[in-house]
Amino acid sequence: MSASFTSALAAATEAAAGQHYPQGALYVVATPIGNLADISLRALHVLGLADTIACEDTRHTQSLLRAYGIDKSSHQLLALHQHNESEAAQAVVGRMHQGQRVAYVSDAGTPGVSDPGARLVAAVRALGLRAIPLPGASSVTSVLSVAGIGEDGGAGGFVFAGFLPNKSSERALAVEALAQQERAVVLLEAPHRIEALALALAPLGTRPVTVGRELTKQFEEVATVSAEGLVAWLAEDANRLRGEFALVLHPAPVVADTGADQRILQLLLAELPLKTAVKLAAEITGAPRNDLYQRALALKVEA
Incomplete structure (x- = not known):
């Protein structure tokens, strides 16, 4: 265990232990994407509380748990990754039916976002069982x-x-x-x-x-x-x-079609008062009303 996380575990217990953590539920736990200090206090508490931790890589997760001072036996870790997710989900459901609290973590970040976890959650929810999100790090x-x-x-x-x-x-x-x-x-x-x-x-x-x-x-x-x-x-x-x-x-730049805006403004000015024409032109084209108003004045002067 890293000595720097001793106080974090104590803080996690102080902050999160008084909350309700139902049995027979799946806890989808976000873990750090690099910096170990980005773990949440609630995640630390739930990982310690869980009867089973399903994980993308059992060796990686065991190392993560040990860094935080959380002790789990190999029997409490269940491999669930992209190659076996459907089959392993059934094992998770079986443990949930026994009343176990099961946590799921991917190697880094939030499960189910370009990581395994989506099929597991779908299988759990299809049976009317509860999936509880523990938000945290996400690239x-x-x-x-x-x-x-x-x-x-x-x-x-x-x-x-x-x-x-x-x-x-x-x-x-x-x-x-x-x-x-x-x-x-x-x-x-x-x-x-x-x-x-x-x-x-x-x-x-x-x-x-x-x-x-x-x-x-x-x-x-x-x-x-x-x-x-x-x-x-x-x-x-x-x-x-x-x-x-x-x-x-970044978003594609919005290119204003000033020619079309101008034509619409001219047609409206021919039939309507200036302010009304500008208001309708702005609603039709999406162009800024102040810009259209200045153009309308210029058109009036030219006329």
């Missing part, structure tokens, strides 16, 4: 928080695309679809594929991409570059090809 929300996408305009919100296809032809088609996306898009990528992803994104030109590399870890790096400049940015430092990546493709 998706982490990279979004430092991308500043609210300043880009666009349609608002974001799309989570995760990992794009392995095959270059399928990846190119996926990027072509993303080129039309007016919202920000969050992508995930592994170090051995990041150069291929950068090449695939290059046709998007000057569209900004925020790159989060090794988020929360010692060599964390966050940068915003153009899609066409991502290949060069990676090549500037060999270390940039290492670690896990979370990227935000």
